[in-house]
Amino acid sequence: MPLLQYEAPTSLAQARQALAGRSDAKILAGGTDLLVQMRLGLRDPALVVDIKHVPELMEITLGEQGLRLGAAVPGAVVTDHPEIGQLYPGFVEALGLIGSSQIQGRCSAGGNLCNASPAADCVPALIANRATCNIMGPDGERTVAVEAFNTGPASNCLAADEILVSIDLPRPGPRSSDAYLRFIPRTEMDIAVAGAAVALSLDEAGVCIDARVAIGAVAPTALLVPAAADALIGGTLDEDSLNRASAAASEAAAPITDKRGTVEYRKKVVGVLVRRAAGVAKARIEATS
Amino acid sequence: MAKVIFPSDLQAFTGDTAEVEVTSVNYRDLVAELSGRYPALTEEAIRKHALAIDGMIIHNPFLEAFNSDSELVFFAKIAGG
Amino acid sequence: MSINIQTDFKTVGTRPIRPDGPDKVTGRAKYGADLNLSGMLYGHIVRSPHAHAVIKSIDFSAALAMPGVVATMSAEDLPEPGDRILPGAEIEMKLKDISPIIMARGKVLFHSQAVAAVAATSESLAAEAAKRVVVEYEVLPHVLDVHAAMADDAPLVHDDVFTQGIDPAPTRPSNLSADFEMAKGDIEAGFAEADLVIERTYNVPMCHQGYIEPHACVARSDENGKIEIWCCTQGPFMVRNMTAEITGIDLGKIKVTASEIGGGFGGKTTVYVEPVATILACKSGRPVKIVMSRDEVFRASGPVSSAETQVKIGAKKDGTLTAIKTDILMDSGAFSSSPILPATMFAAACYRCDNMHSRGREVLTNKPKAWAYRAPGAPQSIMAVECAVNELAQGLGIDPIDFRLLNAVEEGDVPLFGVPFQSIGLKQSLEAAKNHPNYQAALEQNQGRGVAAAFWINAGLQSSATIHVAEDGSLNVLTGNPDIGGSRASMAMLAAEVLGIPVETVRPSVVDTDSVGYCDTTGGSRTTLATGSAVMKAAGMLREELKHRAAAIWNVDIKEVEWYDGMAVVHSGIGIDELRDELRAGTAGRNPEKVLTMAELAAQAGATGGPLTASASVHAHSAQPSFAVNICDVQVDRDTGKVDILRYTCVQDAGKAVHPAYVEGQMQGGAVQGIGWALNEEYLFNDQGVLENAGFLDYRIPVASDLPMIDTVIVEVPNPLHPFGVRGVGEVPICPPMPAVATAVNRAAGTQLYDLPLSPPKLLAAIEGAGADNEAA
Numbered sequence A: 001m002p003l004l005q006y007e008a009p010t011s012l013a014q015a016r017q018a019l020a021g022r023s024d025a026k027i028l029a030g031g032t033d034l035l036v037q038m039r040l041g042l043r044d045p046a047l048v049v050d051i052k053h054v055p056e057l058m059e060i061t062l063g064e065q066g067l068r069l070g071a072a073v074p075g076a077v078v079t080d081h082p083e084i085g086q087l088y089p090g091f092v093e094a095l096g097l098i099g100s101s102q103i104q105g106r107c108s109a110g111g112n113l114c115n116a117s118p119a120a121d122c123v124p125a126l127i128a129n130r131a132t133c134n135i136m137g138p139d140g141e142r143t144v145a146v147e148a149f150n151t152g153p154a155s156n157c158l159a160a161d162e163i164l165v166s167i168d169l170p171r172p173g174p175r176s177s178d179a180y181l182r183f184i185p186r187t188e189m190d191i192a193v194a195g196a197a198v199a200l201s202l203d204e205a206g207v208c209i210d211a212r213v214a215i216g217a218v219a220p221t222a223l224l225v226p227a228a229a230d231a232l233i234g235g236t237l238d239e240d241s242l243n244r245a246s247a248a249a250s251e252a253a254a255p256i257t258d259k260r261g262t263v264e265y266r267k268k269v270v271g272v273l274v275r276r277a278a279g280v281a282k283a284r285i286e287a288t289s
Numbered sequence B: 001m002a003k004v005i006f007p008s009d010l011q012a013f014t015g016d017t018a019e020v021e022v023t024s025v026n027y028r029d030l031v032a033e034l035s036g037r038y039p040a041l042t043e044e045a046i047r048k049h050a051l052a053i054d055g056m057i058i059h060n061p062f063l064e065a066f067n068s069d070s071e072l073v074f075f076a077k078i079a080g081g
Numbered sequence C: 001m002s003i004n005i006q007t008d009f010k011t012v013g014t015r016p017i018r019p020d021g022p023d024k025v026t027g028r029a030k031y032g033a034d035l036n037l038s039g040m041l042y043g044h045i046v047r048s049p050h051a052h053a054v055i056k057s058i059d060f061s062a063a064l065a066m067p068g069v070v071a072t073m074s075a076e077d078l079p080e081p082g083d084r085i086l087p088g089a090e091i092e093m094k095l096k097d098i099s100p101i102i103m104a105r106g107k108v109l110f111h112s113q114a115v116a117a118v119a120a121t122s123e124s125l126a127a128e129a130a131k132r133v134v135v136e137y138e139v140l141p142h143v144l145d146v147h148a149a150m151a152d153d154a155p156l157v158h159d160d161v162f163t164q165g166i167d168p169a170p171t172r173p174s175n176l177s178a179d180f181e182m183a184k185g186d187i188e189a190g191f192a193e194a195d196l197v198i199e200r201t202y203n204v205p206m207c208h209q210g211y212i213e214p215h216a217c218v219a220r221s222d223e224n225g226k227i228e229i230w231c232c233t234q235g236p237f238m239v240r241n242m243t244a245e246i247t248g249i250d251l252g253k254i255k256v257t258a259s260e261i262g263g264g265f266g267g268k269t270t271v272y273v274e275p276v277a278t279i280l281a282c283k284s285g286r287p288v289k290i291v292m293s294r295d296e297v298f299r300a301s302g303p304v305s306s307a308e309t310q311v312k313i314g315a316k317k318d319g320t321l322t323a324i325k326t327d328i329l330m331d332s333g334a335f336s337s338s339p340i341l342p343a344t345m346f347a348a349a350c351y352r353c354d355n356m357h358s359r360g361r362e363v364l365t366n367k368p369k370a371w372a373y374r375a376p377g378a379p380q381s382i383m384a385v386e387c388a389v390n391e392l393a394q395g396l397g398i399d400p401i402d403f404r405l406l407n408a409v410e411e412g413d414v415p416l417f418g419v420p421f422q423s424i425g426l427k428q429s430l431e432a433a434k435n436h437p438n439y440q441a442a443l444e445q446n447q448g449r450g451v452a453a454a455f456w457i458n459a460g461l462q463s464s465a466t467i468h469v470a471e472d473g474s475l476n477v478l479t480g481n482p483d484i485g486g487s488r489a490s491m492a493m494l495a496a497e498v499l500g501i502p503v504e505t506v507r508p509s510v511v512d513t514d515s516v517g518y519c520d521t522t523g524g525s526r527t528t529l530a531t532g533s534a535v536m537k538a539a540g541m542l543r544e545e546l547k548h549r550a551a552a553i554w555n556v557d558i559k560e561v562e563w564y565d566g567m568a569v570v571h572s573g574i575g576i577d578e579l580r581d582e583l584r585a586g587t588a589g590r591n592p593e594k595v596l597t598m599a600e601l602a603a604q605a606g607a608t609g610g611p612l613t614a615s616a617s618v619h620a621h622s623a624q625p626s627f628a629v630n631i632c633d634v635q636v637d638r639d640t641g642k643v644d645i646l647r648y649t650c651v652q653d654a655g656k657a658v659h660p661a662y663v664e665g666q667m668q669g670g671a672v673q674g675i676g677w678a679l680n681e682e683y684l685f686n687d688q689g690v691l692e693n694a695g696f697l698d699y700r701i702p703v704a705s706d707l708p709m710i711d712t713v714i715v716e717v718p719n720p721l722h723p724f725g726v727r728g729v730g731e732v733p734i735c736p737p738m739p740a741v742a743t744a745v746n747r748a749a750g751t752q753l754y755d756l757p758l759s760p761p762k763l764l765a766a767i768e769g770a771g772a773d774n775e776a777a
């Protein structure tokens, strides 16, 4: 029987070396996807590279520009952080929805993104926040917008020897906030049937001057829905603009029918979630200004 | 005389009779009396059932006795969970 | 028959901490998979990839070629079941319906049925070896849907099953394994009398008991041919019996020790892995452990029959029921084992009605063999009748609890199954529900309320108990019933009550099949009643023995010795009443001339005849029905179809609650399981008969945050046949939730959706459908 090899590099350079030329390796962050998949026999790597000892992947830097979040930082560290939740409440609530306390002690935003599940909760919230990915490969670094990172269910743009190092979230402007909502048949420990993230900026008069809408679990990857954002921008999040944003999201959704929901159901519900998430984000802005 | 009530599966052997009176005052005699009266109603078919004697359900009534005014109901054995 | 029922208790009715609690909350308790023996091998079962196929050959050579693979097995290693009936089982079971679940013989009848097994030196090696067992199949057409299975040209699951219950007996085999009817009165005349008749079809899906601990066992054989099995089960004696029958090993050579058990709910009243581990252990000469994965548990242990029930029910304007007709169609999976009988018998057992008709049909399909789940069969058919009763009451403008009070059965009434009711607590439970503040709580928009009542018969059966007195006067109480719901606590309390001693001085244990007399399985709500009766009987015998010992010490006649408050007292000098008063007042002091405690009697046991011990057994005839009433309030999200449970109230007649907290636990647990079955739980098969949601992610049992605190009210109408009035409590709690939830949801949503589960996509479609209907109207 083949043995499983395990490496725990302590620098990016070592990590790169461990991965070099290996197509049979898997990166291990929290392992809450990878280990489960290995147990189910869905993945069978010969080498596991644990990246939790690489400083860049475990760092949180919050500055003028915004947040740089190490790709392997556990969810619990982010949700307990005193400031991140104020700047990106929707992103933090998405991260906070993952699993349970035990899972959150392990799971990372980077792993959530790299795993490339269409239903991953963090991803729409990252997209709504204009997040970008810092990727390190044999030929150096490159940057990719989160909405372009995943290419389909369980597939992303990384080459076998590339590592997601960190995720950048730009600092939101004044009178801005975000929200993420997902629909599950239970209250927790479940997988999104549909998800929606909305990031908003309002002017003093309450008119929406900027918006980003992203939806999850309703297409092969999480989608940015510019048409939904356009419906919100210029209005006051009135019934009419909410209806149009909701309809645009339903329209953009391209879900499948499976054991978790039908096409019709997911299209309808994702629209409902966009409307409700916009309401939550607006209320957050109003509450803080 | 004690009164016997048959469930529908046993009625198939009694020519649809649902209720009869018997002279027996114990289970052993009851089985003989009933299988004598209804040849199709075998001892084996009877023993597949529990017997309720005046509301008390007895899973294996082999040695049970009852009164001449008792009400006896054959009762399908069912499993719990 | 009537007996004196005790009403004044010292221990019964209190809430001591359960003796098994600390081990369970600290993780010390040993469950099925926790035992490891040196030299142990791991077994892995090869399962069918097809829903219906002939097994043409099994080739183990590649697996056996792997170093570390020690033994293999298939149905070849088991005796032919023939027409043998399993001896000693509660109900008639054919070995040929059980043995193929352990190992398929000739054919596989459902996906994931066990076909072969291997034992190897590690778990991963065994799993790998199982993959290398080559099984050649000839795939046969399969049938999954009950209606399709009844068609003339349907593939036959068995070619030797002829419909039971129809006259004349059919000459052609079919998948309709049973079709029977029960009736009383004149059903058509009853409907003619009715002012309002409701007629509707209700669907309850196939589900799983959802116990958290998967089946697990270790088996060992020795040079004398003695087999030892450690396993997680509801019934170690059942495991001994079934393993003996299935493997052909003498029952007397098998000893079974039950581990702690992480839930069973009926699902662990049969065997899946024990005979396999036993054969592998015999063939390898080494201990063999088998632990089912969650996936295997879902696919290959007994799920719970689905049911399609048609109800027609009529009442007069004043609310009097005039006729109740039910027609139940159950999916039994690949073998006849569904609870169609109780479903048919008990569907409307809560109601007094002169005209009733109930038909039950059981259908075989290429799905896993159905097995028991709390109150087997009753939840499915009661769901239908209770929903219909709610609609009828609403149609007549009568409060649903008042409607039930008007028609509820009471002592002397004769239900469809013929056995007249003794003293029962349905009306009292309905009154308690009506008076509960939750029934008065105001409902807002999109909220709804549902009420349901339910019946379950409860079992008695056989049990044994042994009590030993230690040298310090403390007690060991030994029984053979695994403790699923707090039964150790109730055994200790019953012994303490009979002997009048502190419950803390009683150590209850669940022991192996060599160490106590036969006990039927922990199930059928029978343990506190039946095994408890054996404990009470043994405690009573011990009490008499203790009096004799005291009489010997005092050298007085036994007639002069009384047992009072856990002590022997002699009343030679003064009258017993006087003595009691003295003892109560504490003025009797500790005069050993008058009083001997348990400890003192135990200390002198050697001088008075040897160790103090008593054993007793019963075949309990004292089981009596339980009734329950639930009230459920929900809120429906009209945009997503999501249901939130706002308030949930369980009322139940426990007869006498020995340990009220554990009775409440049974009520709450049953409510939660019923809520899950109503809202989300269901088996989803694809068209190849492969289960698509074989895990807790997509088989959605409720999580704690889905539920409010479940409120409970224990009603106590004593069981007239039990000296303390105890009734079984473990099963009836799962009977009312489905109709209570379904009614509440439909009231909140303005829908008529009776196709469970009421999952969000289905409910949203129904809401939109109902909206469209209203607009059209």
Ligand SMILES: Cc1cc2nc3c(=O)[nH]c(=O)nc-3n(C[C@H](O)[C@H](O)[C@H](O)COP(=O)(O)OP(=O)(O)OC[C@H]3O[C@@H](n4cnc5c(N)ncnc54)[C@H](O)[C@@H]3O)c2cc1C
Residues within 6 Å of the ligand: A026, A027, A028, A029, A030, A031, A032, A033, A034, A035, A036, A051, A071, A072, A097, A098, A099, A100, A103, A106, A107, A108, A109, A110, A111, A112, A113, A114, A115, A119, A120, A121, A122, A158, A162, A163, A164, A165, A189, A190, A191, A192
């Ligand atoms: C009980 C349970 C509940 C869950 N609930 C949810 C939920 O509610 N919502 C949700 O979205 N998810 C859920 N998940 C899935 C999982 O927890 C999340 O996707 C989590 O964020 C994954 O993070 P991780 O660090 O554990 O990833 P890992 O499992 O370590 O990695 C996931 C994948 O990404 C790759 N990878 C990880 N880091 C990098 C990197 N830096 N560079 C390149 N590749 C990388 C790995 O090779 C692997 O393929 C749940 C999982 C479990 C077990």
